Amino acid sequence: VTVSEIGEFGLLERIFPRLPVSRATLVGPGDDAALVAIRGGRVVATTDMLVEGRHFRLDWSSARDIGRKAAAQNLADVAAMGGVGVALLVALALPAEVDVSWVEELYDGFHDECEPVGAGVVGGDLVRSENGITISVTALGSMRGREAVTRAGARPGDVVAVAGRIGWSAAGLAVLSRGFRTPRALVDAHRFPQVPYAAGPLAADLGATAMCDISDGLVADLRRLALASGVSIEITTETLEVTPQMRDAAQALGVDPVRWLLDGGEDHALLATFPAGVELPEPWRTIGRVVRGRGVYVNGSPSEDAGFDHFR
Numbered sequence: 001v002t003v004s005e006i007g008e009f010g011l012l013e014r015i016f017p018r019l020p021v022s023r024a025t026l027v028g029p030g031d032d033a034a035l036v037a038i039r040g041g042r043v044v045a046t047t048d049m050l051v052e053g054r055h056f057r058l059d060w061s062s063a064r065d066i067g068r069k070a071a072a073q074n075l076a077d078v079a080a081m082g083g084v085g086v087a088l089l090v091a092l093a094l095p096a097e098v099d100v101s102w103v104e105e106l107y108d109g110f111h112d113e114c115e116p117v118g119a120g121v122v123g124g125d126l127v128r129s130e131n132g133i134t135i136s137v138t139a140l141g142s143m144r145g146r147e148a149v150t151r152a153g154a155r156p157g158d159v160v161a162v163a164g165r166i167g168w169s170a171a172g173l174a175v176l177s178r179g180f181r182t183p184r185a186l187v188d189a190h191r192f193p194q195v196p197y198a199a200g201p202l203a204a205d206l207g208a209t210a211m212c213d214i215s216d217g218l219v220a221d222l223r224r225l226a227l228a229s230g231v232s233i234e235i236t237t238e239t240l241e242v243t244p245q246m247r248d249a250a251q252a253l254g255v256d257p258v259r260w261l262l263d264g265g266e267d268h269a270l271l272a273t274f275p276a277g278v279e280l281p282e283p284w285r286t287i288g289r290v291v292r293g294r295g296v297y298v299n300g301s302p303s304e305d306a307g308f309d310h311f312r
């Protein structure tokens, strides 16, 4: 059955029962707008779009994977402020010939990712597209009384730490790009990330001075944080983990796995700075420090230097 065969209302009837429901949902889908209860009075808001062919491929990812990923990248941005995801709005542009089951599975993916966080899908939009599938997600989150942690607060003397996987998604993408489907753990990591959501509010409680999620790559996001804070950041690669599977895959593909750690995005790990002396519990681990100056240094070399290559 295709989307055009059952029409918008038929499709909505299939979607509504699959949506994750949160206790914060006072008025859910079906009215003019949703009504969401936000504790503490401060709302974190963020939006992200996924475009077929650019952000996902239908031959590499199932609808369920794509739903999970779309939810995760938004919920990760909420966590990166120190917040907790409460509600998602999902707007979908679909070609008429898409299978209804594909759409159902997409929302099952939203359900999978939102449920453990406690977030609901409270509304959205459906439109017909002539040009592939586009998924636009807006997330609302609560600070639950915490102060938001921006990118701009890192100070010289702070330590730099990460929580979550780094380089896994990039390794999975490299594997898929060469036509392989294994190692499974890496391929799965590319299909949807495993975001350490609780590490965001935890970092805020620990007094994090700056935070962001790693969506474009460790070095790229370190640069943004350093720029926003007006500081320089030094990291060493020996503190980053190349897993045995990454090492094997890199060897098979003839590439350097450290590249995945430094440049790979989409794992949505969290990156934060903390005042020196703060004892960091799991899953936070220290990878470097904040100093005066500007730019990012990896193993002592400016990250944009060509000479940087020999550290790989």
Ligand SMILES: [Mg+2]
Binding pocket: 076, 077, 080, 212, 213, 214, 215
């Ligand atoms: Mg982000």
